[in-house]
Amino acid sequence: MTLPSERWLPRLFxxxxxxxxxxxxWQWRQGAPLSANLMELVPGTAxxxxxxxxxxxxxxxxxxxxxxxxxxxxxxxxxAMAQQLGERxxxxxxxxxxxxxxxxxxxxxxxxxxxxxxxxxxxxDRQQLIxxxxxxxxxxxxxxxxxxxxxxxxxxxxxxxxxxxxxxNSQPQRGAVQLDIGSGALVADADGKxxxxxxxxxxxxxxxxNLPLQVAELLRQSREQASQADVQLxxxxxxxxxxxxxxxxxxxxxxxxxxxxxxxxxxxxLAFRRLRVLLAFVPVLVGMLFGAVACVALFGHMHVMTLVLxxxxxxxxxxxPLHYLSKSWSLKPWHSWPALRLTLPGLSLSLATxxxxxxxxxxxPFPALTQIAVxxxxxxxxxxxxxxxxxxxxxxxxxxxxxxxxxxxAQCLLQLRAALLRRVPSPVLLALLAVFCAAGLxxxxxxxxxxxWVGAPPQLLNEAQAIARITGYQPxxxxxLVRAADQQQLLERQHALGERLGQLVKxxxxxxxxxxxxxxxxxxxxxxxxxxxxxxxxxxxxxxDLGVPASALQAELGRLQALPVQDIDAAxxxxxxxxxxxxxxxxxxxxxxxxxxxxxLNDAGxxxxxxxxxxxxxxxxxxxxxxxxxxxxxxxxxxxxxxxCVLIVLLLILPFGLGGALRIxxxxxxxxxxxxxxxxxxxxxxxxxxxxxxxxxTAISVDYAILMREQVGGAAxxxxxxxxxxxxxxxxxxxxxxxxTPAVSNFGLSVSLGLAFSFMLAPWAGKQPHPASVAEPSPC
Amino acid sequence: MSWFKFLPLARxxxxxxxxxxxxxxxxxxxxxQLSEQLAKPEVIHGNFIQEKHLRALPxxxxxxxxxxxxxxxxxxxxLKTPLQQDYRITGQGIARRDANGWQMLxxxxxxxxxxxxxxxxxxxxxxxLQRDFELQLAGDAQDWKLTLxxxxxxxxxxxxxxxxxxxxxxxxxxxxxxxGDSTLLQMRDSTSSQPLSAAExxxxxx
Numbered sequence: 001m002t003l004p005s006e007r008w009l010p011r012l013f014x015x016x017x018x019x020x021x022x023x024x025x026w027q028w029r030q031g032a033p034l035s036a037n038l039m040e041l042v043p044g045t046a047x048x049x050x051x052x053x054x055x056x057x058x059x060x061x062x063x064x065x066x067x068x069x070x071x072x073x074x075x076x077x078x079x080a081m082a083q084q085l086g087e088r089x090x091x092x093x094x095x096x097x098x099x100x101x102x103x104x105x106x107x108x109x110x111x112x113x114x115x116x117x118x119x120x121x122x123x124x125d126r127q128q129l130i131x132x133x134x135x136x137x138x139x140x141x142x143x144x145x146x147x148x149x150x151x152x153x154x155x156x157x158x159x160x161x162x163x164x165x166x167x168x169n170s171q172p173q174r175g176a177v178q179l180d181i182g183s184g185a186l187v188a189d190a191d192g193k194x195x196x197x198x199x200x201x202x203x204x205x206x207x208x209x210n211l212p213l214q215v216a217e218l219l220r221q222s223r224e225q226a227s228q229a230d231v232q233l234x235x236x237x238x239x240x241x242x243x244x245x246x247x248x249x250x251x252x253x254x255x256x257x258x259x260x261x262x263x264x265x266x267x268x269x270l271a272f273r274r275l276r277v278l279l280a281f282v283p284v285l286v287g288m289l290f291g292a293v294a295c296v297a298l299f300g301h302m303h304v305m306t307l308v309l310x311x312x313x314x315x316x317x318x319x320x321p322l323h324y325l326s327k328s329w330s331l332k333p334w335h336s337w338p339a340l341r342l343t344l345p346g347l348s349l350s351l352a353t354x355x356x357x358x359x360x361x362x363x364x365p366f367p368a369l370t371q372i373a374v375x376x377x378x379x380x381x382x383x384x385x386x387x388x389x390x391x392x393x394x395x396x397x398x399x400x401x402x403x404x405x406x407x408x409x410a411q412c413l414l415q416l417r418a419a420l421l422r423r424v425p426s427p428v429l430l431a432l433l434a435v436f437c438a439a440g441l442x443x444x445x446x447x448x449x450x451x452x453w454v455g456a457p458p459q460l461l462n463e464a465q466a467i468a469r470i471t472g473y474q475p476x477x478x479x480x481l482v483r484a485a486d487q488q489q490l491l492e493r494q495h496a497l498g499e500r501l502g503q504l505v506k507x508x509x510x511x512x513x514x515x516x517x518x519x520x521x522x523x524x525x526x527x528x529x530x531x532x533x534x535x536x537x538x539x540x541x542x543x544x545d546l547g548v549p550a551s552a553l554q555a556e557l558g559r560l561q562a563l564p565v566q567d568i569d570a571a572x573x574x575x576x577x578x579x580x581x582x583x584x585x586x587x588x589x590x591x592x593x594x595x596x597x598x599x600x601l602n603d604a605g606x607x608x609x610x611x612x613x614x615x616x617x618x619x620x621x622x623x624x625x626x627x628x629x630x631x632x633x634x635x636x637x638x639x640x641x642x643x644x645c646v647l648i649v650l651l652l653i654l655p656f657g658l659g660g661a662l663r664i665x666x667x668x669x670x671x672x673x674x675x676x677x678x679x680x681x682x683x684x685x686x687x688x689x690x691x692x693x694x695x696x697x698t699a700i701s702v703d704y705a706i707l708m709r710e711q712v713g714g715a716a717x718x719x720x721x722x723x724x725x726x727x728x729x730x731x732x733x734x735x736x737x738x739x740x741t742p743a744v745s746n747f748g749l750s751v752s753l754g755l756a757f758s759f760m761l762a763p764w765a766g767k768q769p770h771p772a773s774v775a776e777p778s779p780c
Numbered sequence: 781m782s783w784f785k786f787l788p789l790a791r792x793x794x795x796x797x798x799x800x801x802x803x804x805x806x807x808x809x810x811x812x813q814l815s816e817q818l819a820k821p822e823v824i825h826g827n828f829i830q831e832k833h834l835r836a837l838p839x840x841x842x843x844x845x846x847x848x849x850x851x852x853x854x855x856x857x858x859l860k861t862p863l864q865q866d867y868r869i870t871g872q873g874i875a876r877r878d879a880n881g882w883q884m885l886x887x888x889x890x891x892x893x894x895x896x897x898x899x900x901x902x903x904x905x906x907x908x909l910q911r912d913f914e915l916q917l918a919g920d921a922q923d924w925k926l927t928l929x930x931x932x933x934x935x936x937x938x939x940x941x942x943x944x945x946x947x948x949x950x951x952x953x954x955x956x957x958x959x960g961d962s963t964l965l966q967m968r969d970s971t972s973s974q975p976l977s978a979a980e981x982x983x984x985x986x
Contacts (some may be wrong), residue, residue: 076911081893102934106937106938141863142863143867144832144841145830145832145841145843145859145862145865146865146867154961155834155835155957155959155961156834156836156961157834157835157837158837179934180913180937182912182932183932184929184932184933184934546837546841546862547837547838547839547841548837548839549836552836
């Protein structure tokens, strides 16, 4: 009964298994090589290094900073709580910097203001000094007497002309946050409460696996502590999204993986009524192991999303043992090795077609899908090998006495189909199906958005929005990238852009923007100001009248004229430059570059229009670009699908001939079309992910058509085998539909639909004359 | 980092507060009594002399004018010499009068902070002051001296001390800046017997 090869195959496989296990152990030596970085999953669209650098610079704070508002009706209570929490956070060791009040370095500020008197003076003040020097002096005299606004950080005798005070007052004021002079806390008043700003910067970023969870836990405890004092906390951070994503992924892996496993084991027990048949789960475990090892070997780590989607592999991997286990309904007595021999060609074909389907996903520009494809293809190979080499040995001597009722169900289904076909012939059914599809497709709409990847809970979004409203900080993900040959040209280009943005601000369409030219003047403007100063002595008599010594004024003029022209690097040194520092990208081989960040506008079209006809100015809109890539990928996904079908047809010509191969591939395609139509009928949008799901289902359901066409053990047994395979696959993919990540749930829904239609259409695969066909049992 | 923009406000608030102090300070020994005493008069009219002592100038910058402090409205500060300029401080913020009427000073209208301090004094609320300053009171109801020393590091970098002297009403406010400059405000001929004139009511109403 057992061939020699069937004696050494299990041993060979065990050696391979031990080797793979060892490799896995080595890969996991420093903990789980898992990643949760969402940006790793989406296509890289940044064409050049500078743009990439700019993007990273803009994203960095999102992934490392946490912003919390501590709110209470009594300002003092809010400040006290912010201080307590700040100290607690500092002590937690999670943060490199925790800030709830400003430790102002006034000497550094004074020195920056004095050094920057020519470089930082605003355009309006500069213009007045140059064009109306008399009025300029008059205002200065007035300011010296003003008891309410005459105060400047720099004492008058160091700045008789009052340039530093003007620079102070012209700094862009952002947001509704005010300084509480007593405590140094930053406070915003809204909704009848005082909100104290607490900022923290973590030591690692959101993509360290443990950090987000630790930060989220610390926040949870802080909320508890605050609520005892009746203080409310609002928090926003990329870390919280990461933590939420991780918790959600863990939950879903448990539900999908656990649910599928339980369901499949129960199904096996119900159908075969032997505990030993649970060994059929061995290929599933081996498949998971192979998939994980291959993924880490190729990519260095595995993404949690791969795990969530990959957990659906359980249902596909269990199909291999089911192929020959289901033969126990017709093969009596059933022996493992002969049953395998009978089904081996079908098994191998099934592996080939499924792999083609999965690997087709790898050619999309989505790293996420490449990972899933590699995970699944390697997993299927592992499952196949263990089903072919190991499992028959484990099941040797097993006495399978399957329950008869599933077979009767299958037979009844076949009879129903026959009865239906007697009344309505296949061509008519096909026509009806065509009408169903046409009407469904008519209602199908397409929708693609990066936000489908993120299942952000409403509470996080609400808090982020509340913070934006209260503080007035509404940073946008879009920004401008400005390039130029040198700093003078760069500042000129930013100035040109700034004039347009200023218009938008005036119209109320944009809240504000931040650009380097707000911090430092053009070198030529600094020079012009220096020249204008030489004429000032003709106008400064009112200052002399106050008693300011002429010698002091002359000395100040001398110092001002000796100030060197400040470049961007010098201007960025002082404390006032803090918000500007991230904007400067520095000099590279092709010149210099800087960013202009935006507040409170998301209309990419309007922003893009601002960059028009401005050389060197470019709007960077990563989300918008990604959404475009999504839409473009839909087309290429459809092409891939067709290409994989052609490949499968070529593969199937050998065993089934051209006619049979076409028929086998046409059925899954028709099933896919029906699923699309169903999405239309259900009012669900077609997304990139539903398309990927259908791409996959085509590959899987080719298997069903092959099973039905081969009819090993008769039509009813084959239909039962197909039913079992479809059920197990559906158990794992269908559970994905419960995911709270729209992308994953969409994927699950379309695979479920595809599987249902594939099963229904499979009997139309026709009958292949088979050398080892076994007499059909009597009908029910 | 625009926090420093608030420093002038703080200064404005403090000087304003100190001025208002003379409506809301009057007895001796006890801060509570002083607050109650100074909160009594409805309206105070008077003249002021402001001396700005700058380290580099041998002579102080001296300006003169009149003021009106109304318990339920705020403060009018009318500078007469050497130049003319009117200021008004109310719960809404600080305003300056130009040819077109009262203009709220930008960025300050929204300043809840200085208004808070300000109103704390308007209402004779010394606890509001005690948060940001150490308060020391010496003397008796007829001749007292209140010393404010900033508590926070931030304020300490700006002021070393604020001294307020008075009798029945506030007479003298001295602001000592950390940098060495100082401002002296002297209130003269203050009287609480005169109600708000129609013009003054109009000024507060706008």
